[in-house]
Amino acid sequence: MRPHRPRRLVGAITGAALLSTLAVPASAHVDIIDGSAVPGGGHGTQITFRVPHGCDGVETDTILIQIPEGVTGVLPKWMAGWTIETEPRAAAPASLAPDASAAPAEAEVGTVMWSGGPLPDGQYLDFQLLAVFPETPGAQLYFPVVQRCAAGEVAWIEIPAEGQSEEDLEHPAPVVTIVEAEDHDD
Numbered sequence: 001m002r003p004h005r006p007r008r009l010v011g012a013i014t015g016a017a018l019l020s021t022l023a024v025p026a027s028a029h030v031d032i033i034d035g036s037a038v039p040g041g042g043h044g045t046q047i048t049f050r051v052p053h054g055c056d057g058v059e060t061d062t063i064l065i066q067i068p069e070g071v072t073g074v075l076p077k078w079m080a081g082w083t084i085e086t087e088p089r090a091a092a093p094a095s096l097a098p099d100a101s102a103a104p105a106e107a108e109v110g111t112v113m114w115s116g117g118p119l120p121d122g123q124y125l126d127f128q129l130l131a132v133f134p135e136t137p138g139a140q141l142y143f144p145v146v147q148r149c150a151a152g153e154v155a156w157i158e159i160p161a162e163g164q165s166e167e168d169l170e171h172p173a174p175v176v177t178i179v180e181a182e183d184h185d186d
Contacts, residue, residue: 027183028159030145030156032174033126037133038181044073044130049174054121062115063127066157067108069140070134072110077128081118087111137180142173 022100030051039044054060067089076084089110112129119125133141144157158169166172 002018014119029172030147030174032143032176035176036179037131037176039133039135039137039178041132044075044132047129047131049127049129049143049145050124051119051127051147052118052124054123055147055151055154057121058149058151059118059120060147060149061118062113062146064111064113064145064146064148065127065129066111067131068143070110070136071131071141073130073132074112076112077130079114079125079127082114084117085113085115087113121154132137133176133178137178139178141176141178143176144173 001045030049033048033050037047049063049065051063057058059104069089074086076086078084086109088107091107117125131163144155144159147156148156154171156171157173158171160166160169166175
């Protein structure tokens with residue numbers, strides 16, 4: 001097991017906007033297949049992040065995904081040739097705990113990183129998670145993703161401001177819309 005390095009993974013997501021060095025067309029961005037999730041659920045909803053290419057002729061060797069607040073029970077899918085690391089979401093201060101004598105709750109996953117691979121340019125790969133979504137139908141939850149390659153990285157972390165759409169952004173973050181259970185089965 002690798003040593004716990006929460007700042008490395010979280011820092012990679014937050015600092016990626018400044019470090020993005022590769023020009024990749026917005027039409028070929030990292031996306032979530034289906035783009036919808038049902039709230040709650042026993043084992044969660046499977047979401048699939050499609051990485052449609054490497055980086056301008058260079059293989060992708062790392063994918064980092066930041067898990068939004070409210071998304072719990074995250075389980076990344078194992079993939080041959082890739083190593084998975086997870087980092088917990090920052091814990092709430094102990095003073096906010098309802099019962100100080102209770103055992104601490106297990107920290108929720110805040111960041112998932114797949115490394116190794118690689119994903120050659122000109123090929124695609126689907127990275128999957130199981131997750132439990134909050135009971136907020138209609139809400140959109142953004143999952144910032146950093147795609148690393150030997151020659152640099154692309155930060156798919158832009159979130160539309162009010163009045164903007166995903167098409168207005170160069171590197172949009174993948175998004176999930178929470179739907180009612182009956183709407184998801186259409």
